[in-house]
Amino acid sequence: FLGHFPYQAPIFHHFACFRKDTEIHSLTSRLEDEQSLVVKLQRQIKELLARIQELEEELEAERQARYKAEKTRSEMQNELEELGDRLDEAG
Incomplete structure (x- = not known):
């Protein structure tokens, strides 16, 4: 085929090129x-990891505050019971 039309080979x-x-x-x-897209997703991952860290810190602070409040409540409950006992003894 190309033998008949040698000018077609370069074309x-x-x-093809x-x-x-x-x-x-x-x-x-x-x-x-x-x-x-990879760069964008890596940036989103970094932001989400930072947000997770922030939320974990907030959660830990909430746990500590709850523990402190429960401890204070328990101490006050004990003190109230002691006062009630002393009142009963005095009365």
Whole structure:
């Protein structure tokens, strides 16, 4: 086929190279998009990890406050019972 039309071989080669260049450009563009997405997702992960750390610290502070409040309540309950006992003894 190409033997009959020798001028067509360079044209076919040119189009094949053009297709490859277009494919390379498309893949490069896709790679850049994927890399941008990775950077975006890494940033989101970093932000979410920071938020998790913040929430864990808040949770620990709440636990400590609850423990302190429960301890104070228990101490006051004991004191109230002691006062009630002394009142009964005095009365």
